[in-house]
Amino acid sequence: MPKWFIRAAVVCTVMFALSPFVIANADYESTMGLVQKIFYYHMPSAWMFLVSGIVCGVASVRFLITGDPRHDRTAWAAAEMAVIFGVVTLVTGPLWARRAWGTFWVWDARTTSSLVQWMVAWAYLILRRYGGPGSDKLAAGLALFGVANVGFIYISVNYWRTIHPATSVVPKLPFTMGFPLWYCVASFTLLFVLLLKMRIRLEEQRATLDSLYLSLDEQH
Amino acid sequence: MSLSMRTLAAGIVTVMCLSAPVVAQAPPSGQAPKNQSEYVPIDQLPPQDQLPAAPLLIAAYSFVLIVFFLYVLSLSRRLTSVQRDVDRLGATLKQSKS
Numbered sequence: 001m002p003k004w005f006i007r008a009a010v011v012c013t014v015m016f017a018l019s020p021f022v023i024a025n026a027d028y029e030s031t032m033g034l035v036q037k038i039f040y041y042h043m044p045s046a047w048m049f050l051v052s053g054i055v056c057g058v059a060s061v062r063f064l065i066t067g068d069p070r071h072d073r074t075a076w077a078a079a080e081m082a083v084i085f086g087v088v089t090l091v092t093g094p095l096w097a098r099r100a101w102g103t104f105w106v107w108d109a110r111t112t113s114s115l116v117q118w119m120v121a122w123a124y125l126i127l128r129r130y131g132g133p134g135s136d137k138l139a140a141g142l143a144l145f146g147v148a149n150v151g152f153i154y155i156s157v158n159y160w161r162t163i164h165p166a167t168s169v170v171p172k173l174p175f176t177m178g179f180p181l182w183y184c185v186a187s188f189t190l191l192f193v194l195l196l197k198m199r200i201r202l203e204e205q206r207a208t209l210d211s212l213y214l215s216l217d218e219q220h
Numbered sequence: 221m222s223l224s225m226r227t228l229a230a231g232i233v234t235v236m237c238l239s240a241p242v243v244a245q246a247p248p249s250g251q252a253p254k255n256q257s258e259y260v261p262i263d264q265l266p267p268q269d270q271l272p273a274a275p276l277l278i279a280a281y282s283f284v285l286i287v288f289f290l291y292v293l294s295l296s297r298r299l300t301s302v303q304r305d306v307d308r309l310g311a312t313l314k315q316s317k318s
Contacts, residue, residue, distance in 0.1 A: 020281070035273035038280045045284070084291050088284050095280040099273050191288065198295050205302040212309040219316055 001201065009194055015187040019180075026180040035099040038092050040180050043170070044188035045088040046114075050150050051192065052082035053117055056124070057147025060140035069207065072136050075143055076128055077199035081192060082121035082146070090118060101163055109156035110164040113149060120146040 019040075029036035056078035063071035093111070094104040105111065120142060127139045157166045173181060 016285075033273055035276055038277055041281060041284050084287065088287055091283050092280040095276045095283075099276055195291070195295070198292075198299065202295065202299050202302060205299065205306055209302060209306050209309065212306065212313060216309065216313055216316070219313070 001198075005194065005197060008190060012187065012190045012194055015183070015190065019184055019187055022180045022183050025176075027174065027176040029177075032100050035096055038096040040184045041188075042089060042092040042096060043181065044185045045085050045092065047185065048188050048192045049082060049085040049089045049114070049117070050153060052078045052085055053121070053146045053150040055196070056082060056121070056143045057150070060143035060147075064137065064140050072140070073200055073203035073207070074196075075140065076124075076203055077196050079121050079124040079128075079139075079143065080199055081196055083118065083125060084195070085188075085192070086114070086118035086121060090114065106163060108162040108164060109160040110153065110162055113153045113156055117146060117149050117153060120149065 023037055023040045026037065026040065028034065056075045059071045059075035059078060062068065063075060093114075097106070098104050124139050124142050124146070127135050127142065131138060154167065156162070157164050158168075170178075170181070
C-alpha cells in the first residue's frame with residue numbers, strides 16, 4: 001500500500017473517533033429530537049451508496065469500450081462498496097423511520113428504488129462469483145442499469161409524493177447542523193476512497209496470482 | 221355497430237366494473253374519514269405508546285461501526301491471504317527457473 005494510504009487511514013480513524021462528539025454538539029431537530037441524529041451517518045452513507053453505483057457504472061462503460069481489466073476491477077470493487085454502504089443506509093434509515101414515521105418501512109419511490117439498487121449490486125457480485133466466463137461483460141451491463149437507477153433514486157423524492165425528506169433539506173440546514181453533516185460526509189468519503197483502494201488492490205493481487213499460476217503451468 | 225365501437229363499449233363496461241369496488245370503498249362526499257379527528261401529536265402520546273429514541277440511535281451507530289469494522293477485517297484477511305499466495309508462488313517460480 002502507498003504511504004498516503006496509511007496517513008489517510010489514520011486521519012479517517014481519528015475523524016470517525018471524533019464524530020460522536022461533533023454530532024452530540026449539533027442542535028436538536030424540533031419535531032424528531034434525539035433520533036434525528038441518525039441522519040449524520042445515514043445521509044453520508046446513502047451518498048456513498050449512490051457514488052458507488054456511479055463509479056461501478058462508469059468503470060463498467062469504460063471496460064466495455066476499452067476492454068481494459070483495470071476498469072473491470074474498479075467496477076467490481078465499487079459494486080462491493082455499494083453493498084456495504086447500501087446495507088448501512090437501508091438499516092439506519094428504518095431505525096430513524098421507526099421513531100419519526102411510526103414504521104420501519106414504506107414502499108415509496110425513494111426507499112423502494114434504493115432497495116432495488118442494493119439488490120442490483122448484490123446481483124453484480126453474485127454474477128461475478130458464479131457467472132463463469134463472460135460474466136464480466138454481463139455484469140457490466142447490469143451496472144449500467146444500476147447507474148441509471150442512481151439518477152432515479154436522487155430525483156424520486158422531488159417528483160413523487162413521499163414522506164421521505166426531499167433533496168432541498170440539506171442546503172437549508174443551519175450551520176450548527178450543517179457542520180456536523182459535512183464533517184460526516186468528509187469522513188465517509190475518505191472511508192469510501194480507502195475501502196475502494198483496498199478492494200481494488202485485492203483484485204490486482206488476485207490478477208497477479210492468476211498470471212503466476214499460468215507462468216507455473218507453462219513451465220511444467 | 222362497428223367492431224371499433226363494440227371494442228370501445230366493451231372497454232368502458234370493463235373499466236366501470238373494475239372501478240366499482242373503489243367507488244364502494246370511498247367515503248361519502250363531505251364527510252371526513254372516521255379516524256381523521258383522532259390525530260394525536262407524537263409528544264402527547266401516553267408514555268406506554270412513546271418510542272424511546274436512544275436505543276434506536278445507539279443501535280444505528282453501533283450497526284454502522286460494526287459493519288465497517290467487520291468489512292475492514294474481512295478485506296485485510298483476504299488481502300493477507302492472497303499476498304501470501306503471491307509470495308509463495310513467486311518463490312516457487314524463481315526456484316524452478318534457477
